[in-house]
Amino acid sequence: MSRLLAALLLLLLAAPTLFAQEPEYEMTTYQVAFLKTAPNRPDIPKDEAAKIQAAHMAHISAMAKSGKLILAGPFADGGALRGMFMFACGEAKAKQLGEADPAVKAGRLVLEWHPWYSAKGIGILRAAPGAAK
Numbered sequence: 001m002s003r004l005l006a007a008l009l010l011l012l013l014a015a016p017t018l019f020a021q022e023p024e025y026e027m028t029t030y031q032v033a034f035l036k037t038a039p040n041r042p043d044i045p046k047d048e049a050a051k052i053q054a055a056h057m058a059h060i061s062a063m064a065k066s067g068k069l070i071l072a073g074p075f076a077d078g079g080a081l082r083g084m085f086m087f088a089c090g091e092a093k094a095k096q097l098g099e100a101d102p103a104v105k106a107g108r109l110v111l112e113w114h115p116w117y118s119a120k121g122i123g124i125l126r127a128a129p130g131a132a133k
Contacts (some may be wrong), residue, residue, distance in 0.1 A: 025119065026119070026120035026121075027117055027118065027119060027120060028088075028117070028118070028119075028120040029115050029116065029117050030070075030086050030087060030088055030115070030116045030117075030118060030122075031086070031087040031089065031090075031091055031094035031095075031113065031114075031115060031116075032084060032085070032086050032087075032113070032114045032115070032116045033084065033085040033086075033087070033094070033098045033111040033112065033113050033114075034081055034083075034084050034111070034112040034114070035081075035082045035083040035084060035085065035103075035104075035109045035110075035111060036080055036081055036082060036109065036110050036111075036112060037080045037082055037108075037109065037110075038107050038108055038109055038110045039110070040107070041107065041108055042106070042107050042108070044106075049108075052102050052103055052106050052108060053103070055102035055103075056101055056102050056103040059100065059101050059102055060072050060085075060101075063085075063087075063097050067088070068087055068088060068089045068093065068094070068097060069085055069086070069087055069088075069097065070086055070087070070088045070122070071084070071085070071086035072084070072085050072086070082109060085098060085111075086116070091113075091115065094113075095111075095113065098111050098113075099111065
C-alpha cells in the first residue's frame with residue numbers, strides 16, 4: 001500500500017509540470033527597410049564619402065540605443081542591395097528614422113520598406129542567468 005501512496009504522491013507533485021501549458025507565442029509586425037544603392041547616386045570625393053559613412057554609422061548607433069532599431073547590417077555580396085534595418089516601432093516612426101539617415105539624405109542610398117510579421121521580442125537581448133550585467 002505504501003508503494004501505491006508514494007506513486008500517487010509523486011504523480012501529484014509532478015502534475016503541474018506534466019500539464020503545464022507552453023507560454024503563449026505572440027506575434028507582432030516589424031518594419032524592415034532594405035538599403036539599396038541610389039539609382040542616381042552622386043559621385044563624390046572619398047573624404048566626403050567617408051564623412052557620410054561615419055555619420056551613417058553614428059545614426060545607426062543612435063537608433064539602436066533608442067530601442068527602435070533592433071537589427072542592422074550590410075549585405076556582403078557587393079550588389080545593389082547594400083543592407084537592411086529592422087525596426088520595432090510603428091511605420092511612421094520607422095520611416096522617419098530611416099529617412100533621417102545621412103547616407104539616404106545625401107542621395108547615396110534609397111530605402112525599400114516592407115512590414116514583416118514575426119515573433120514578438122526578437123532582437124531583444126536577454127542576459128543569461130548569472131551573467132554579469
